[in-house]
Amino acid sequence: MAYLDHAATTPMLPEAVQELTAQLTVTGNASSLHGSGRRARRTVEEARERLAGALGARPSEVVFTSGGTEADNLAVKGLFWSRRAADPRRTRVLASPVEHHAVLDAVRWLADHEGARVEWLPVDGVGRVRPDALREAVARDPQDVALATVMWANNEIGTLQPVHELAEVAAEAGIPLHSDAVQALGQCEVDFAASRLAAMAVSGHKAGGPYGVGALVLGREHSPEPLLHGGGQERDVRSGTLDVPAVAAFAVAAELAAARRAAFARGVGALRDALVAAVLAAVPDAVLGGDPDPAGRLPANAHFAFPGCEGDSLLLLLDAQGIECSTGSACTAGIAQPSHVVLATGADPDLARGTLRFSLGHTSTEADVADVAGAIGPAVERARSAGLT
Template sequence: MERIYLDHGATTGVAKEVLEKMMPYFSEVFGNGSSQHFFGREALEAIDNARESIAKNLNCRSTEIYFVSGGSEADNMAIKGYALAHKDKGNHIITSKIEHPAVLETCRKLEKYGFEVTYLDVDKEGFVSPKDFEAAIKDTTILASIMMVNNEIGAIEPIKELAAIAKAHGVVFHTDAVQAVGNIPVDVKDLGVDMLSLSAHKFYGPKGVGVLYKKNGVKIQRFLDGGEQERNLRASTLNTPGIVGCAAALDLAIAHMEENNKKTQEVRDYFVKRVQELIPNIYYNGPKDPSKRIPGNSDFSFIGIEGEGILFHLDLHGIAVSSGSACSSGSLDPSHVLLAIGIPMAVAHGSIRFSFGKENTIEQAEYTVKVLEQTVKQLRAMSPIYEELLEELKKNV
């Protein structure tokens, strides 16, 4: 059975070219980048080069790049680090309801420490309104964190506009760009953001490595106590192979972005069109305008059935996807993102994200549509609520 990977939003495999560049840094160039001898200097040189390369690709200085363990850590470091360092200036933070848990849970933790957090609503397609954002800013606002691209519905948020508003009000602006970097152009100067998080494994780099971009002059508290690595803000021996891999993957992603996106979007658009043709009573979640969502993302809710059931049926046919249902996470509530864009609770349970990547083909999309059509039919035939739910939804329209 052919295995079809449609979960690029979750992670991607390390590109061969990237792995090759990483390999020498496991056993040959194994030195600790902080050591003064030859072994250490050799490792440090590789790290410095990676830092330079990433800085160039993001359009910032290499002294503004901080290597961390991934997107979640970068978010924690930026938000907690800035908030705790500036609590005498104010205690108000603005974020949105559709952020990744790495941001949402960090903000909730800060609420326990006495911070006040505004969680902005989004519209039906998942966009934060710049007007709402500006209206939420008050004298005590010190920090805002809005994701650049939503991980479930792929919406590209108006970061440039939001960052400009934040700047005009003297509010520091962080963006979780984990789903953006490598997928769409990201230029920190052009965006005007003060801090940005990225994660290498989302763009064919290794897991366990990410970057926090922090504009020089933006003060944050030290995140990991210990040694003086990363300009004394994040202790821990530098992950040389991971860092080299992160830089190589970003280079590769940016070099081939246009062609990859063109192909990925073609397959995604074909898939979306076919699903809408073949399967009735569904919601296509997120932006309808393909230019306002990342090229690989699509997300559907199938009325009357539950997402995890769909996921495992597809899995048994060799197709890997993600579900927004509660049952996939162990919690009782379905995806907070889908609820925030107004998808009814019972419908949100029946949601699947199909996230395409550069290696997917039209044939794979077509096979997936066919399996999906059968699966949905089969699960609806055994659903005790499909028709009830349909009637109820029609009444509410």
């Protein structure tokens, strides 16, 4: 099997598995005051310090969550509610249209249920939000903006956003900028303090950690309204008993991913470049998605649109040959819908329906690339033939 869907989830690092396994046999609620509780609390706080170090943040800025989706929702909804409560004029949300659905749907929910006025920031042909676009949107009335949200790296097409420049624009106007950095951890240099972001979401299972754990890195000056109410854990913005084993394993994985980032980018980036060359040689009219400059995209991402094909058909044809990847299209009522990310870049809807994402990771090999090179041409030919019948 050639597993090329690491952006969906990547295998756990052995060190993270070892940490998780060791902690599973230890009893203790980190909120309890007795000895077992204090030992669990110590494990959590040590993990918080390790994760903060990997992310360029202070330990007090790390709020553990159940994953990236919860972290994104807490940031988007929570900051909207708190900013609006402080000033009822703040109902405008500035968001990029290429966000992961964890952000996209949270923003739309605020519009449908909370009276938010959403302004979608334009992106260019590679899916990038330019700082001038954010500056122009803010300038229309800085006082009515509740927050802005732009992801660090796109999960479908791999394009990197100019996060530091965008955060500078937002900070100058006193507007919190949130960034979904789920795909960036371990592939890009992620430094929360240097970024000037107000909030940043990360997830364990995208960086070699376990499922079901993530974090919202939250500047100490920000206090979003919580989504969950209960015991007041995690700065009173995220109640709930912490999953101590998962938190500990996540911290190990994040620390290793950050430490190995440069080597990962070199090795996996070279495999990605070989995969791109192989696909374009086999299917010359395939269209590479995202920024064609390797410096402007995730080192593990290779996204293509195949004219005359349905992405789902291609995915299944490759899956039958043991090659696992993903497609950005969604199926609604049995009808394939084009990727919202690809459409936002100005691509033709028919082309946007025929996309595949190959994403590599720490277990990827040259054999995986060779498997794709041998299978993609015949798969595209079959998918096109099927489309004509």
